[in-house]
Structures are given as C-alpha cells and as structure tokens.
Amino acid sequence: ALAAYELAARYDVDDELAASLALRTGFVRRDLGDLEAAQERFRVARTLFEKIGQRPGQSQALAFDGWVTLQLGRHAEAAGLARAALALAEGPARITGLVTLGVALAAGDPAESLRALHEALELAEVQHNKAWCHNHLGVALRVMGSLDEALDHHRLAFELLEPLAEAQLEIDFLPAYAETCRVAGLLDEALALHERTIELARKLGRPHDERRARAASQAVLDGRPKP
Known part of the structure; x- marks a missing residue:
C-alpha cells in the first residue's frame, strides 16, 4: 500500500487527491513505526485540505498529527494540535482529538483529561x-x-x-x-x-x-x- 500511495503522489493530481494520498501515506507510516515521516505526511495533508477549504479533512489531519506527536513524547504540542482539530470537528470525528488531548493532559490536568476522554467515550x-x-x-x-x-x-x-x-x-x-x-x-x-x-x-x-x-x-x- 505504501509504495502505491507514494507512486500515485508523484503524478500531477489535484489538491484533494494529493491531500487524501498524503493522509493515507501517513497512516501507513504510522503503522510501520516511522512516526516522523507519518507526521510530515499529516502536515502536508493538513496544508492541502486547508487550501481547498475541506474542514473535515483538515481536522482529521490535525488530529492524527497530534496523535503521532503524542507518541513522540511532545505532550504540550500534541495538546495544542488536538485542540486545533477539535475546533474544526463535530460528532464522532472529535474522538481522536479528544483521546489525544486526554492522554496529553493526564499528568498536568487530570480533571480536564478525564473530561475529554469521557466525552470521547460518549461519542x-x-x-x-x-x-x-x-x-x-x-x-x-x-x-x-x-x-x-x-x-x-x-x-x-x-x-x-x-x-x-x-x-x-x-x-x-x-x-x-x-x-x-x-x-x-x-x-x-x-x-x-x-x-x-x-x-x-x-x-x-x-x-x-x-x-x-x-x-x-x-x-x-x-x-x-x-x-
């Protein structure tokens, strides 16, 4: 899957397809444990989704950027990305951002952490x-x-x-x-x-x-x- 996504991205494709390919490549890189490369792809996707005014895609890219950033141990940065994702998301699309925020805040703000995680569970x-x-x-x-x-x-x-x-x-x-x-x-x-x-x-x-x-x-x- 990774080779196919990266090959497709080399062709002259429109911004929406390029954003989707960047997002999918980020998922594969994340699953392979290549977190920095995954983060770079999520940020490309976010920029492209923002360019075409696609809020759901932008929110998803931000949320997974935040999740990967959390796995890299940068909790404050992850919380900021999660909040940015949540500002754009509605309904179940908020789950990734809420879980990221909840885990990122667990050490410093337990009450807010649990609030975010229980909201995610409700959704x-x-x-x-x-x-x-x-x-x-x-x-x-x-x-x-x-x-x-x-x-x-x-x-x-x-x-x-x-x-x-x-x-x-x-x-x-x-x-x-x-x-x-x-x-x-x-x-x-x-x-x-x-x-x-x-x-x-x-x-x-x-x-x-x-x-x-x-x-x-x-x-x-x-x-x-x-x-």
Missing part, C-alpha cells in the same frame, strides 16, 4: 471506537496513579475488542495494557501481553512492534526482584 458509537477510548482511559488513569481503575478500562477494552477479531487494533492496544500491568506489579501478565504482541507483529509484518515488545519484555524481566 463512540461503534465497538472498536469504544474499545479505543477505554484503552486510553486506562493509560490516563495509570499516569494519574489510579491503577485498579486503569486495569478495569484496559480489560473492558479487550472484552469489546475480542468479538471483532481485529488483529491490527489488538496490536495497537497491547503495549498500553502491558505497561499498566508492569506499573501495577503484574509482571507475568505484562510479559504475556508482550509475547502476544510479538506473535501478532510477526503475523502482520510489523517488525517495529516486535522490536518494541521485545525491549519492553526485557525491561520487565530486568525489573523483577532477584530471588
């Missing part, structure tokens, strides 16, 4: 979006130190996800759940979740996720009390 009409919101409520609550609540939300996310049999979503959810287990001292559960990530990464051809899970698994082992 989530389909099962996979509900699961996504619950998983990241788990992340925010872990940051706030509410580990039992965090684990409840992660477990609910996986209950919602199970009947969907969506491996691509599962592999995206697993690292956050595993980290919450680690912080809560549930080391065997954390290791099992990392093993599941490694298994899925091999099946899906996502070596970045396999490397990350192996490193996280080793960190769990290194942190175990010595007998």
Whole structure:
C-alpha cells in the first residue's frame, strides 16, 4: 500500500487527491513505526485540505498529527494540535482529538483529561471506537496513579475488542495494557501481553512492534526482584 500511495503522489493530481494520498501515506507510516515521516505526511495533508477549504479533512489531519506527536513524547504540542482539530470537528470525528488531548493532559490536568476522554467515550458509537477510548482511559488513569481503575478500562477494552477479531487494533492496544500491568506489579501478565504482541507483529509484518515488545519484555524481566 505504501509504495502505491507514494507512486500515485508523484503524478500531477489535484489538491484533494494529493491531500487524501498524503493522509493515507501517513497512516501507513504510522503503522510501520516511522512516526516522523507519518507526521510530515499529516502536515502536508493538513496544508492541502486547508487550501481547498475541506474542514473535515483538515481536522482529521490535525488530529492524527497530534496523535503521532503524542507518541513522540511532545505532550504540550500534541495538546495544542488536538485542540486545533477539535475546533474544526463535530460528532464522532472529535474522538481522536479528544483521546489525544486526554492522554496529553493526564499528568498536568487530570480533571480536564478525564473530561475529554469521557466525552470521547460518549461519542463512540461503534465497538472498536469504544474499545479505543477505554484503552486510553486506562493509560490516563495509570499516569494519574489510579491503577485498579486503569486495569478495569484496559480489560473492558479487550472484552469489546475480542468479538471483532481485529488483529491490527489488538496490536495497537497491547503495549498500553502491558505497561499498566508492569506499573501495577503484574509482571507475568505484562510479559504475556508482550509475547502476544510479538506473535501478532510477526503475523502482520510489523517488525517495529516486535522490536518494541521485545525491549519492553526485557525491561520487565530486568525489573523483577532477584530471588
């Protein structure tokens, strides 16, 4: 898919198609773990959507730029991008921006963080979006130190996800759940979740996720009390 999108982008296409191609390329780069390249594509898409006055596309590009920025550890910048996306979005299109904002603010503004995440959950009409919101409520609550609540939300996310049999979503959810287990001292559960990530990464051809899970698994082992 990546090669096809990048090849198509080389041709003389109109701004709307170019924006859509940039957005799709950003999604693929994100899934490959190439976050800086994904961010660059989302920003190209945002500029083009803004040029043609396409607010929904502009909002989507901003929201995913914010999400990738959050994964890169730049929380204040991510919150700003999320707010910009939310200013343009309505209804379920607000979910990505709200979740990004909620996670970005978890450490500094817990009340606003939870408000954003619960609004996202209220807007989530389909099962996979509900699961996504619950998983990241788990992340925010872990940051706030509410580990039992965090684990409840992660477990609910996986209950919602199970009947969907969506491996691509599962592999995206697993690292956050595993980290919450680690912080809560549930080391065997954390290791099992990392093993599941490694298994899925091999099946899906996502070596970045396999490397990350192996490193996280080793960190769990290194942190175990010595007998």
